[in-house]
Amino acid sequence: MSDVLAARSQMAMSLGFHILFAVVGIGMPALMVVAESRWHRTGDTIYLDLAKRWAKGTAILFAVGAVSGTVLSFELGLLWPEFMHFAGAIVGMPFSLEGFAFFTEAIFLGVYLYGWNRISTRAHIGAGVIVAVSGAASAIFVVIANAWMNTPRGFPLVDGKPMNVDPLAAMATPAALPEVLHMILASYAATGFVVAGIHAVLLLRHPRNAFHRRALAVALLVGAPAAVAQPISGDFSGQYVAQWQPPKLAAMEGQFRTEAGAPLRIGGIPDEEARTTRHALEIPYGLSLLAFHDPRAVVKGLNEFPRDHWPPVLIVHVAFQVMVALGTFMALVSLWAAITMWVRGTVADNRWLLRAIAIAGPMGFICIEAGWTVTEVGRQPWIIYGVLRTADAVTPMPGLIVPFIVFTLLYFILGAIVIWLLRLHVGRSPTASEEELAVGAGGKVA
């Protein structure tokens, strides 16, 4: 394995690991705040129990997210020092702002987790809201930095050196808005669905369990609207990619030839050597319609670009297909759940819907991994699109396979422990059914 490949693998692994926890850090506070507010409003103590149990799980996930995020801030330099040398002054701004957002998030998470008996309920919910908002803000700033890598702005190059650096122009880069929207929605959809999925599985086993019924409702309230909105945001992102990063779009779609009225390919295997995508289901005019909202529009194919400017086509194409397929499934399940909720008043009694939600549970996270694969692998061979090649940014230190293996092992073990702890945690959920609760409440009244 070459050093560049080892560095890329370590970065991909670190990002792929961290993003799961970062996303939970954005989504879970929203769930906890909704649950605690419902308790505050209705006096139904199951919601309080729910908020407390979710808080425990969040504490574990947030801690792993915080430390793996720290690793990333160092890895930017440890693996890509030439990138940081070039980019630090230009794109450090959103990272600085992210630092403060992360500060706020960590401070108020401490208040939230350890403050149950120390502050008023309103102040406690307020702390939760601040965690949710600053978590989202952290993500926005980091994604803006990534957007800059895709559409770099704010540094006129003179003889290959950046001049008149303008960090604000760098933040107002064209990719920023579509990427940020897509990521924030993804965070709520993925977190909402993974929680809904867990409670759906448990409801299939214990249909009348009052705890899981409420948990499912809150999780879907956060996850489903985001999952429905996500394809619209995806369409917006697609148009931006078509305009600003045509080789990435071509790789996503397996489009080798430049053509007017390009078809949308579903599935299929791109062959870089033969410069064609085989076995795809082609929908005529579909791609031109989606990318440019015009069935006759010309879509640039990969042949338009020098061979050494191509991203790895197969990976990008497959990752994109996975993201779109699973995201569509989640959106459809969300609509189904919304209709069921509207007609029946609850989603918890429709066993087929519960099964669908259970299947959709992990899909949000798979979509996020696939989506970032599209963004990052699709940007290759550039680390700063069109400006600096990834291979030129890597550290001169040899033997990078060693840190790659060490950190992979570390994260593998950590991931296994987290899953095991969360299983333990979920396994201890309360067991009372709606009927038992009704009897209990009746008894009290009598």
Next chain:
Amino acid sequence: MEPLLTLPNVLAAITLVSLTAYVLLGGADFGGGVWDLCAFGPRCDRQRELVAEAIGPIWEANHVWLVLVVVLLFTCFPPAFSGLSIVLHIPLALMLIGIVLRGSAFTFRTYGGEHVARQRQWGHVFAVASVATPILLGISIGAIASEGAGLAIARVHETPPPASFTTLFITPWLTPFAVGVGVLTLALFAFLAAVYLTVEAPDAELREDFRRRALVAALVVFVLAFGVLLIAHFTAPRVGAGLTSSPWAIPLHAATGLAAIAAIVALWERRFRLARVAAAAQVTLILWGWALAQYPYLVPPTLTIRSAAAPTRTLELALWALAIGAVVLFPSLAYLFRLFKGRGRAAAFEAVE
């Protein structure tokens, strides 16, 4: 001579202040891990509980100071961040492993259920990582101070590759001086933690436990600091000279010594709040002494604060971002610490249900 109040200097000073905050707050959390590892005697379990209660609500916030240091370094002084990341790859990567293990093991112990044997295992990982991480942080700082890192940075980009792997990536930081600074850092963190815990202990017995530990740590710090100066004198003469001959040196060392003595006397007299202030002052002065000794260099002898600084526009905006951030940060931090560290804090800490 260059004026003192330049934009790069201001941002370097803010970076130093952030590092100081990390050392005083985050450092003490690591020091807590040292006392978890070294817990002994009849109140062994209660010592560990006190450590866990003391750092539980705040360690994540304290940890962010390190992230701020890193971000300020790569935004405002990109060549310094880039160069240090190359030549200090190994100690920094090891430090990151320590950071990951410390934070996650602590959380696993807190939230990982009531299984006692397993909690002990997490506690052990937490404690060992708390010992290793500060040493590696100190080694990295020692490598900068001793010019090893700076000299290696200057040679990294020579073509053809001039030096062996060892010369570029190991010798800059694996020196007696850097390792000495590493061990001193650990002792300082343990000292800070013990002093803070005397204030936070809920009863007299625990307070006495940590008073004795603080006094022992103060002694160890004194011996190690003297030892590091001695090593500097013999193996890194330019650091030694910087630490002893600059015009700042004498008043600064006097102030540091005064703070150290004040901390010990206050501990002896059981004036714990005063001891806390004196200990924090002592550690702050040691850090600033290092910074002033190498001024105007950021990474001596290769990069000065000015030569490593980002363009003015970036520095101006960074200053704005810091100002806006501070408006949010300081009230929030004050709230957090008042809530969990304020006077009249309920002795019986209600842990998370």
